[in-house]
Amino acid sequence: MRSSDHNGTVLAKSIEEPVEISSVGTTARPGPLTANLIRSIGIIGAVSILPLVMPINIATEILIFGIFAMAANLLIGTAGLYSFGQAAFFGTGGYAAGYLLAHGWTSLPLALVVACGSGGLIAAAVGILSIRRLGIYFMMLTFAFNQLVYYIVYSWRSVTGGEDGLAGIRRPVLELPFVGSFSFDDNRSFYALASVLFLATMIVLVRMVNSPFGLVLAASRQNSRRTVSLGYPVPMLQLVAFVIAGAISGVAGALFAMLYRIMPIDSVHWTGSAYVVFMVVIGGQRNMLGPVIGAAVFIWLQGLFSLVWTRWPLLLGVFVIVIMASLPNGLVGFVSKLSSWTVKGRGQRQC
Amino acid sequence: MPIAQTRRDVLLSAVALAAAPILPAWGQRAGVVTMGVITPTTGTFAYAGDLVARGASLALEMHGGSVLGNAVRLLTRDDEGKPASGVRRVQEAATSDGMRYFIGAYSSAVGLAESEVAQREKLLQFAAGGSEDFTGSRCGRYTFQWSAHPYTAMRATLEYVRKTFPQKKTIYTLTADYVFGHALLKYTKIVAAELGFELVGNDNHPSGERQYTQYLTKAVAARPDILLLNTAGADAVTAVRQFASFGAENIAVVGPWSLEVDQLAELAPEMRTGLVLGQNYYPDIDTPANREFVGTYTKKFSALPGYSSAYAYDAVRALLMAMEKANSTEVPDVIKTLEQMSWDGVLGRMSIDPKTHQLIRPYFVVRCKQASDMRHAADFADIVANGDKPQPPELNECKQMPAL
Amino acid sequence: MLWLISAQLVNGIAIGMIYALMSFGLSIIKGLLNIPNFAHGALYALGAYLCYSVVSLGMSFAVGLAVAFLGAALAGLALDRFAIQPVSGSGYLPQLITLFGAALVIEQALLIGWGTVGLSYSPPPILRGAINLGFTIVPRYIAFASVFSALVISAVWLLIERTKFGAYVRAGIERPETTQALGINVDLLLSAGMMLGAGLAGLAGGLALPLVGATSTMGGDMLGIAFVVLVIGGLGSLYGSIAAGVLVGVVQSLMTIAAPAASTAIIYAVMIGVLLLRPQGLFGER
Structure with missing residues (x-):
């Protein structure tokens, strides 16, 4: 029989995948200092090379959707909350920041705080109403809330620009005391801003995932009931994760609004939510690099396929089906597998 | 859950990131x-x-x-x-x-x-x-x-209606609820006043709507002479299609900017017959x-x-x-x-x-033919009028054009 | 005013029946395979195109509807075989993603096969024109479509409640493990359920052809509504979607009297209202 988690409860799965309650509370294996260093240098290096090998606006988009996908992965990969409504928070952040930037408030910290706050706030409202639903129920609820937000944005034309999107957005300015003000009108300086926020998000999320908070979330993904019976307030922690993911998605949305200086209505549509789940699943859910790779591959493929054939979404669909059937753990999972074949006897691997 | 588990992972991932989207960057070449x-x-x-x-x-x-x-x-x-x-x-x-x-x-x-x-x-x-x-x-x-300009389109279309069907006086409008539809509605009011039509009702529908029967029931009940479609593209196609099922033949359907010739094939001939449509282009020009x-x-x-x-x-x-x-x-x-x-x-x-x-x-007005009058599959309509009256300057919102 | 309300009520019930047909298929698939079928909209579009092809070959509309049902059911079988089964071991997220991918493939294949320009078909002459009910007029085709939907739904209800196959289906929904243990081939049962659900989507598409025509994007429009209907009806209830479909149709139709522009947004608001009062949906059991 096919093992589908029926009605959200895990039957067969919990047997295959024993819960590592023992690891809750202990931090993950701290890698040697050099490995950490190489890791960081590798990522910073990749971020610096990116704009040299592709149009800079595409490189910036990869970082923005990388942020968005990492936030989604906090829910999908860590907490096991399959949200299909992340575009609502991306959109809320983008519209809120975009509205300020289009109406003369061009301070960068203000724009980011508003994006973060509004994304988090809407996520809190949606989360409170849906976090206690399990599995498929949660997914469809978030989907429906996403559509509700979409129609609100669509109808509230005086603020959002409705169907035409919110236009006239200006790039923000960063005023630093004693240093002077930075403007991000140049695409390279905007890329730098996106990289800083990207790296900051990555650090925050990786630390969060390895913190006791993240480990309890992971434990509740594997077996929610047992984690609750150990005394952890699982729904509360899941709600917190949901709000954090919403806030970070809001920042990604704000960056997106600044990038092209418009906030288009289709960025709030549920297909945006589906695409970010794509990115996470294609890249791999088990670490934070996966979603970023997924975002890069997804954006790159979209561009590539659309040059190859006018019916390019078909290629995208086939690609997704093939990837899912052949690499259920995503691209990064595949790479790990390769390296574990080549490096045998390297001890236990940990998720 | 570290970012990447081994050095090899990091290197492989970095290579994957870097080698990803290399698009051909030609740049502006001389000549x-x-x-x-x-x-x-x-x-x-x-x-x-x-x-x-x-x-x-x-x-x-x-x-x-x-x-x-x-x-x-x-x-x-x-x-x-x-x-x-x-x-x-x-x-x-x-x-x-x-x-x-x-x-x-x-x-x-x-x-x-x-x-x-x-x-x-x-x-x-x-x-x-x-x-x-x-x-x-x-x-x-x-x-x-x-x-x-939408004004030009509205004026040319309604001018034709006024001249050809002098007995048709009342208009019911169906308007797409976004900027484009609202602009058409605004000019409907202006041109109706200019030409002496009476507006008896309006409904806004969300763009992308696929169910028009509820609006059309309302419109048919108002018994107007003309149903004016201030909506375009797939929405207009669907509205016309569903209107055809009402069989309300005494109401003329007029689309000042609804269906370009490219989309006329989407309607079956019996749904098209008699439609008065404004056109940016028609092959018979x-x-x-x-x-x-x-x-x-x-x-x-x-x-x-x-x-x-x-x-x-x-x-x-x-x-x-x-x-x-x-x-x-x-x-x-x-x-x-x-x-x-x-x-x-x-x-x-x-x-x-x-x-x-x-x-x-100029902007062109066409009237769609019956199936029996069509000489070939794409012979949808005859050009019956054209007009080029520009938007009155006092209605234009374009401020000074900037220097280059 | 009363006139208008009753007119829209009749109209809403008629439209709601088509929603119900669409969502009923979704509900069967959800019940048996426990996945929201993201390709349901694409199957609906496929039904409309297949029906168009049949009638433009000169065959009757009834044959068109039959082909729409069978064609979409076969597509459902293919989906089950090539998109759902290969990833069934890895939880339902990969299944969702592959279904979404499959929807992209189907929609583009429709554009390749039938061209990018939408298609129209007028219903057979007997179904053209309108019926005057005195207080309102109802287009004949709308009346036909709602009665036909009701008949199909009743037939499927009989199939599920009164036949051996139906008993298996109910068993598969309520106790999949026990069903397997009793020696029933659950894999086969799931494939059959997928075919039935997909077929109903195709049938809904064929039925919608004279109303909305055939376009490659028609599926996406319908999918959102079908999901909302499913949630309002209650995800755990097989038949809740039928009543919810009619409810959504009526609410949408009545809303056009007060604020037409909000007629789509209102169904999402209704959904959230229902969930606040009854988190399991109108007919869902806890």
Whole structure:
């Protein structure tokens, strides 16, 4: 029989995948200092090379959707909350920041705080109403809330620009005391801003995932009931994760609004939510690099396929089906597998 | 859960990241003029993309493939009918491919978003679309509008109705609930006052609506003489289709800017019969340039051209003409030339209003035929009138055009 | 005013029946395979195109509807075989993603097969025109479509409640493990359920052809509504979607009297209202 988690409860799965309650509370294996260093240098290096090998606006988009996908992965990969409504928070952040930037408030910290706050706030409202639903129920609820937000944005034309999107957005300015003000009108300086926020998000999320908070979330993904019976307030922690993911998605949305200086209505549509789940699943859910790779591959493929054939979404669909059937753990999972074949006897691997 | 588990992971991932999207970055080469055809081949307007590209390449081909000794390269990109994708493709083509001219937006939302990039990156955009904002509140020195102004369209269409059916006096409107529909409704009121029609009711429907029976029940109950569709594209097709099932034959259906010739095939002949429609283009237009265009197009593609192809053809043709006249392929020179140019295009004598960048051009009214009167599958209608009354200047919201 | 309300009520019930047909298929698939079928909209579009092809070959509309049902059912079988089964071991997220991918493939294949320009078909002459009920007029085709939907739904209800196959289906929904243990081939049962659900989507598409025509994007429009209907009806209830479909149709129709522009947004608001009062949906059991 096919093992589908029926009605959200895990039957067969919990047997295959024993819960590592023992690891809750202990931090993950701290890698040697050099490995950490190489890791960081590798990522910073990749971020610096990116704009040299592709149009800079595409490189910036990869970082923005990388942020968005990492936030989604906090829910999908860590907490096991399959949200299909992340575009609502991306959109809320983008519209809120975009509205300020289009109406003369061009301070960068203000724009980011508003994006973060509004994304988090809407996520809190949606989360409170849906976090206690399990599995498929949660997914469809978030989907429906996403559509509700979409129609609100669509109808509230005086603020959002409705169907035409919110236009006239200006790039923000960063005023630093004693240093002077930075403007991000140049695409390279905007890329730098996106990289800083990207790296900051990555650090925050990786630390969060390895913190006791993240480990309890992971434990509740594997077996929610047992984690609750150990005394952890699982729904509360899941709600917190949901709000954090919403806030970070809001920042990604704000960056997106600044990038092209418009906030288009289709960025709030549920297909945006589906695409970010794509990115996470294609890249791999088990670490934070996966979603970023997924975002890069997804954006790159979209561009590539659309040059190859006018019916390019078909290629995208086939690609997704093939990837899912052949690499259920995503691209990064595949790479790990390769390296574990080549490096045998390297001890236990940990998720 | 570390970022990546081993050094090898990091290296492999870094390589994967770096080697990912290497697009060919040619840059603006000397002796090459790069023109973008940014058009939807997927999404709601998927039908338009290939037709726009056909028209553009035909214009270039008939011009010999080059201008002033420079080769002309056409870049075709899919904007998916979405503003973000359109802006992304324009930005990308401008920075990595050296594109300086582009045509082809199909939806106004996309075109207006692209127009902002055009002003900032100093790219010449020859747009088409229903929104009056192109040449109104969001006008710009780098953007030109090929399609007729909604006022011109409304006036030409209702003038025909007034003359041909003097007994029809009351109008019920069905309006798409977004900027385009509201602009048409605004001009419906103005033109109805000018021509002496009475407006007896209006319903707004959300764009993308697929159920019109509830609006149509209301409209039919009001017993108007005319049902005026201030809605376009797939919405208009669906509304007409569902109206046909009411069998309310004493109500004339009029679409001032609802269905271009490209989309008429979507309706079965019995649904079309008797429709009065405004058209930006119709293949029967009798001008030398259009005869040449239709002849070559039909020979090459074995089909009649429609609005999408004609627009792309005429816009590219006018751009190449302006470059030759300016004796330059620099954007500012071409803009200044276009602003003063008057030429014989496919629609007839055409010129640009330098204050708004609106193309001054005739607009056509057609009446759809019965199935038995059609001479071939694409013989949908007869041109019954045309008009070119421009928008009254006091209604225009385009402030001073900026310096180049 | 009363006139208008009753007119829209009749109209809403009629439209709601088509929603119900669409969502009923979704509900069967959800019940048996425990996945929201993201390709349901694409199957609906496929039904419309297939029906168009049949009638434009000169065959009757009834044959068109039959082909729409069978064609979509076969597509459902293919989906089950090539998109759902290969990833069934890895939880339902990969299944969702592959279904979404499959929807992209189907929609583009429709554009390749039938062209990018939408298609129209007028219903057979007997179904054209309108019926005057005195207080309102109802287009004949709308009346036909709602009665037909009701008949199909009743037939499927009989199939599920009164036949051996139906008993297996109910068992598969309520106790999949026990069903397997009893020696019933659950894999086969799931495939059959997928075919039935997909077929109903195709049938709904064929039925919608004279109303909305055939376009490649028609599926996306319908999918959102079908999901909302499913949630309002209650995800755990097989038949809740039927009543919810009618409810959504009526609410949408009545809303056009007060604020037409909000008629789509209102169904999402209704959904959230229902969930606040009854988190398990109108007919869902806890």
